[in-house]
Amino acid sequence: MPIIHEPQPETKINLSENGPILEVQNLHFSYPDGHKALNGITLQLQEGHKAALVGPNGSGKSTLMLNIIGILHGSGVRKINGMAITEDNLPLIRSQVGIVFQNPDDQLFSPTVFEDVAFGPLHMGCSEDETRQRVIEALAMVNMSEYINRLSYHLSMGEKKRVAIATVLSMKPDLIILDEPSAGLDPRARRSLINLMNELPQTLLVATHDLLLVREILPRTIILDEGLVVADAATEEILKNTHLLENHGLELPV
Amino acid sequence: MNHSPAPLHIPDGFLNIVISVAFWLATILIVGLAIRKSKATLKERHIPLMGIMAAFIFAAQMINFPVAGGTSGHLLGGALAAVVLGPWSGILVMTSVISLQALLFQDGGLLVMGANIFNMGILTALIGYGLFQIVKNQDRGIQFAGIAAAAWLSVLAGALTTSFQLWLSSTSPAGLVFPAMLGVHLLIGIGEALITVAAFAFITQVRPDILRPQSAEGNGKYGWVIVGSIISLLVVLISPFASTDPDGLERVAENLGFLGQAQDTPFSFLPDYTIPFLGETEFSTIVAGLVGIIIIGLIAFFIGKAVQKPAPVEEHTHSN
Amino acid sequence: MFKETTFNVYQASQSIIHKLDPRVKILGAVGIILSNVLLPDGAWLAFGISFIALVIMVLLAGIAVSFVLKRSLVALPFVLVAITILFTLPGEPLVSFNIFSWHLTITDAGLLRFTSILVRAWISVQAAIILTATTRFPDIGHGLRHLKIPLVLIAILSFMYRYLFVLSEEATRLIQARAARSASLPDSPKPPVRWQAKNAGNMVGQLFLRSYERSDRVYNAMVARGFQGQFLTLTPHTMVSADWFGLAIILSMLSLIQIIGHFF
Numbered sequence: 001m002p003i004i005h006e007p008q009p010e011t012k013i014n015l016s017e018n019g020p021i022l023e024v025q026n027l028h029f030s031y032p033d034g035h036k037a038l039n040g041i042t043l044q045l046q047e048g049h050k051a052a053l054v055g056p057n058g059s060g061k062s063t064l065m066l067n068i069i070g071i072l073h074g075s076g077v078r079k080i081n082g083m084a085i086t087e088d089n090l091p092l093i094r095s096q097v098g099i100v101f102q103n104p105d106d107q108l109f110s111p112t113v114f115e116d117v118a119f120g121p122l123h124m125g126c127s128e129d130e131t132r133q134r135v136i137e138a139l140a141m142v143n144m145s146e147y148i149n150r151l152s153y154h155l156s157m158g159e160k161k162r163v164a165i166a167t168v169l170s171m172k173p174d175l176i177i178l179d180e181p182s183a184g185l186d187p188r189a190r191r192s193l194i195n196l197m198n199e200l201p202q203t204l205l206v207a208t209h210d211l212l213l214v215r216e217i218l219p220r221t222i223i224l225d226e227g228l229v230v231a232d233a234a235t236e237e238i239l240k241n242t243h244l245l246e247n248h249g250l251e252l253p254v
Numbered sequence: 255m256n257h258s259p260a261p262l263h264i265p266d267g268f269l270n271i272v273i274s275v276a277f278w279l280a281t282i283l284i285v286g287l288a289i290r291k292s293k294a295t296l297k298e299r300h301i302p303l304m305g306i307m308a309a310f311i312f313a314a315q316m317i318n319f320p321v322a323g324g325t326s327g328h329l330l331g332g333a334l335a336a337v338v339l340g341p342w343s344g345i346l347v348m349t350s351v352i353s354l355q356a357l358l359f360q361d362g363g364l365l366v367m368g369a370n371i372f373n374m375g376i377l378t379a380l381i382g383y384g385l386f387q388i389v390k391n392q393d394r395g396i397q398f399a400g401i402a403a404a405a406w407l408s409v410l411a412g413a414l415t416t417s418f419q420l421w422l423s424s425t426s427p428a429g430l431v432f433p434a435m436l437g438v439h440l441l442i443g444i445g446e447a448l449i450t451v452a453a454f455a456f457i458t459q460v461r462p463d464i465l466r467p468q469s470a471e472g473n474g475k476y477g478w479v480i481v482g483s484i485i486s487l488l489v490v491l492i493s494p495f496a497s498t499d500p501d502g503l504e505r506v507a508e509n510l511g512f513l514g515q516a517q518d519t520p521f522s523f524l525p526d527y528t529i530p531f532l533g534e535t536e537f538s539t540i541v542a543g544l545v546g547i548i549i550i551g552l553i554a555f556f557i558g559k560a561v562q563k564p565a566p567v568e569e570h571t572h573s574n
Numbered sequence: 575m576f577k578e579t580t581f582n583v584y585q586a587s588q589s590i591i592h593k594l595d596p597r598v599k600i601l602g603a604v605g606i607i608l609s610n611v612l613l614p615d616g617a618w619l620a621f622g623i624s625f626i627a628l629v630i631m632v633l634l635a636g637i638a639v640s641f642v643l644k645r646s647l648v649a650l651p652f653v654l655v656a657i658t659i660l661f662t663l664p665g666e667p668l669v670s671f672n673i674f675s676w677h678l679t680i681t682d683a684g685l686l687r688f689t690s691i692l693v694r695a696w697i698s699v700q701a702a703i704i705l706t707a708t709t710r711f712p713d714i715g716h717g718l719r720h721l722k723i724p725l726v727l728i729a730i731l732s733f734m735y736r737y738l739f740v741l742s743e744e745a746t747r748l749i750q751a752r753a754a755r756s757a758s759l760p761d762s763p764k765p766p767v768r769w770q771a772k773n774a775g776n777m778v779g780q781l782f783l784r785s786y787e788r789s790d791r792v793y794n795a796m797v798a799r800g801f802q803g804q805f806l807t808l809t810p811h812t813m814v815s816a817d818w819f820g821l822a823i824i825l826s827m828l829s830l831i832q833i834i835g836h837f838f
Binding site for chain 2: 648749811
């Protein structure tokens with residue numbers, strides 16, 4: 001059956017074509033119980049960058065990611081496509097930044113794969129036809145087209161991770177954040193996931209402990225420790241610096 | 255799949271239509287209220303929290319402990335749900351559990367679901383929360399005793415109403431259903447009490463902050479105390495009476511006029527072109543005729559739709 | 575104990591029953607159950623026709639008869655509740671016998687009542703089984719939505735369904751972990767019930783907190799995908815000819831059954 005593409009209305013504001021997709025300046029954040037998780041984070045991501053976010057547990061990676069999508073609100077500058085994150089423009093921000101959480105069972109909360117991938121576009125205001133179209137495209141991008149009517153709880157970990165990525169792809173964000181994507185995957189599923197991430201056209205920020213993955217597909221590495229950016233450079237340089245890695249609880253597998 | 259502890263999930267066919275409908279009406283009213291109140295407190299978190307808590311109760315019902323002679327105790331969960339989540343959310347969560355059990359696993363019937371929800375979801379929450387409010391601000395020992403009593407009574411209350419429903423449907427004689435149901439649940443209730451208190455103790459020890467939001471739900475706390483106490487009192491008074499003097503119970507029912515109606519024969523729909531309660535009058539004949547006409551009309555309508563050309567596809571996006 | 579297969583109440587197939595709109599199937603199942611309850615005791619012809627209708631549906635749906643029969647046993651324990659009516663409903667005595675010190679007499683009225691209850695319950699539960707065997711739960715949800723059940727309830731049931739497996743698995747792991755540490759030597763006394771209950775209560779409490787915190791993460795995931803409190807869903811079912819015919823057939827059948835049951 002032929003699929004008819006409808007012209008998409010412009011929903012995004014690109015204030016500057018050459019500006020960074022993500023801009024964070026001097027971001028501080030403390031949890032209600034007093035724990036200060038971010039101590040002045042500054043970083044920038046240009047369009048098309050694929051960057052790794054590494055650091056020991058407790059370094060603030062999750063807190064930073066939740067700040068970037070506006071679930072947590074620290075003090076400091078946070079801009080997506082030149083637009084500052086405020087309480088009012090959160091829905092717009094979330095149409096431009098997608099996050100794939102670590103545990104796919106938290107991300108796949110609908111009974112069927114179709115409904116999960118449709119959730120984002122539907123809540124963005126897409127029509128029923130537009131939504132269906134996006135679901136089909138997103139599942140095709142992650143090679144899970146035949147799973148469209150499957151029940152989410154039946155899937156394997158690797159399959160769930162792919163569908164979780166599809167749930168974000170269907171929203172067509174500019175920036176995708178992934179939290180420990182390769183955790184818990186067997187070698188085959190991991191390989192297939194790495195290949196998939198390599199093919200994604202979006203700007204990526206990947207929080208991970210998997211330094212082999214970083215070396216393979218992420219040209220830039222940002223090291224976070226105790227709420228601060230301690231290094232931000234080309235992956236090659238950083239991974240050669242064993243002293244730096246050790247200091248921040250990292251180890252490159254041989 | 256049957257891992258609910260107490261034999262309280264009534265299947266279809268065991269209750270007559272009048273009782274099923276009556277309890278459906280009561281349940282719909284109360285659950286409708288529960289949805290509104292629960293949503294007002296929890297706001298955007300409402301749907302995911304209620305859904306996952308319902309799954310939690312379902313899973314928690316699997317956790318057993320040996321009681322005596324090879325039997326094990328389980329959790330029903332109504333009282334616990336109300337104490338930790340608030341009365342309205344507790345009702346909503348138990349309603350979800352009971353309806354899913356019936357819909358998916360046939361653990362409880364569809365037509366009698368109203369009665370099942372009332373027995374296991376609504377009464378348990380009312381008693382659980384109501385009695386908890388009394389002991390809420392006392393020290394631990396009294397709190398635990400109060401919760402234990404609430405949990406025990408909640409199970410007993412469910413057994414009592416189930417027995418009434420079965421007796422009035424002429425499915426089981428009063429002299430047997432009351433002592434049997436109540437006797438069994440006296441013991442089952444002890445298991446419920448123990449595990450509910452232990453769970454509550456664990457939760458308040460590890461995350462005492464969780465219990466705070468729900469006190470906002472049950473505002474007007476004296477109302478809850480009164481309702482919970484009255485129901486508990488009724489349970490405590492009626493249970494021994496019903497178990498030991500079933501003849502007395504039948505006499506009372508006859509005097510109140512509803513025993514003959516419900517018990518002799520199950521409610522017969524349209525016997526001999528008349529409707530009961532209206533008697534053999536012309537009015538009931540007319541009503542019976544109307545029902546027939548409506549049914550025939552519906553069938554004609556369905557066939558008409560079936561042979562019609564399909565209408566153009568409309569947008570079908572539903573929101574709440 | 576818990577196995578993934580316990581959730582497999584749905585039997586996948588491409589039969590015409592499977593393809594029917596979920597609304598029609600839900601109304602059909604509820605209709606048969608209602609029809610049963612409205613039939614008077616002893617309406618054997620009508621009950622028989624209802625049963626045959628169900629058998630036809632099972633065959634059309636391509637479900638194994640043994641599957642339906644096995645699952646229908648779930649109503650069995652409640653039969654014990656009704657069994658005493660055999661002896662206690664006043665009527666003509668049929669057969670007497672002695673058990674222990676009791677002298678029991680089965681009356682004709684009692685037998686009629688008991689067997690009618692049994693037949694009603696058995697037919698009803700099978701109708702419900704056929705519904706779940708031919709309709710996936712998400713589609714049952716859509717059907718209920720079409721039938722105007724409030725979206726909030728359906729949404730809650732959907733979340734519950736989604737996380738049923740996950741949480742049940744967690745509960746199983748807790749139970750297995752406890753079992754692995756529940757060693758006992760031949761002569762040592764069994765631990766007291768109170769202690770066992772405390773452990774079970776701790777496990778329940780543990781499961782509660784994990785579930786509660788999980789719901790926070792799920793909420794974050796929803797919010798990150800644009801959820802603002804208003805739950806939206808698609809309802810992908812439209813009624814086609816076969817569905818309307820199905821409704822017409824069901825209503826005709828049930829009316830026929832009612833007429834036969836009340837006048838013959």
